[in-house]
Amino acid sequence: MGMSVTISAATDHDAEQILKLQYLCYQGEAELYGDYSIAPLTQTLAELRAELAAGCVLVARLGDEVVGSVRGAAGPEGTAVISGMIVHPRMQRHGLGGRLLAAVESRLAAEGATRFRLATGHRNEGTLRLYRKWGYAQVATEQVTRKLTLVTMEKGLKEQQETAPVREDAAEAALATSV
Template structure:
């Protein structure tokens, strides 16, 4: 009998697996842009542990293995900044990225009631990533250059009921 993938909040005990997964998943981005100094590949375990303490981090698990991860922080102006969405290469294209994205949005909404969601992604060459975010309601609002990489900024408004009580 096969196992199903579950999504839950990450804990400190997940830090090493998340960091290894992140390193694996962002290799293709680094290769595509010829830049192996991108943040997901240079982040330290201590930096990741600090993120686990201060923000929302969700993981997808297959048994005890972390096979997907995503993070969010909500800033003072009510923007939930979503980052580092990654899914193990062997499980990509099965809807797990969308499930993680929906889970982190729901978690941010339940804890901090954001007014909008924002992604900054290295996707101008990654049509699959752009397609995923558009499917979940995100629209491109600009680009910026970071070293050799063009970053695409995408946003979407949170449902009105998500931030009505915090306004």
């Protein structure tokens, strides 16, 4: 019998595993843009620990191994910013990204968020597809470098509630395992 993936709040003890997973997951992104100096690849353990202490950081675990993570912070105007979503390459395309997204949205909505915002690189088709599937729409672009344009996407609480039934199994599982 196999183990199931659980989603819970990250602890300080998860920091090293998250950082290693982040480094692994962002190699492809760096390759897409020919830039290995992107923030996720240069973040220090101390910086990550500060994020853990300051905001909402969730991890997906398979047994004791961290196989996914996502971060979020509710803003004063009701707009929550979601960032740093990572899923171990061997766990991709099994719905874990959607479960993480649903879990962080649920957690941030409980903290008063009425709108969700996130950003990704313009060449990251898989991530853009996932976010569209979960109801996000492009609201802005920003050229960061000659090779990289960030695509900012948003959805409101209404869209969050409307997209949940589309993937009811994943959303329910995420909510059942979120902290």
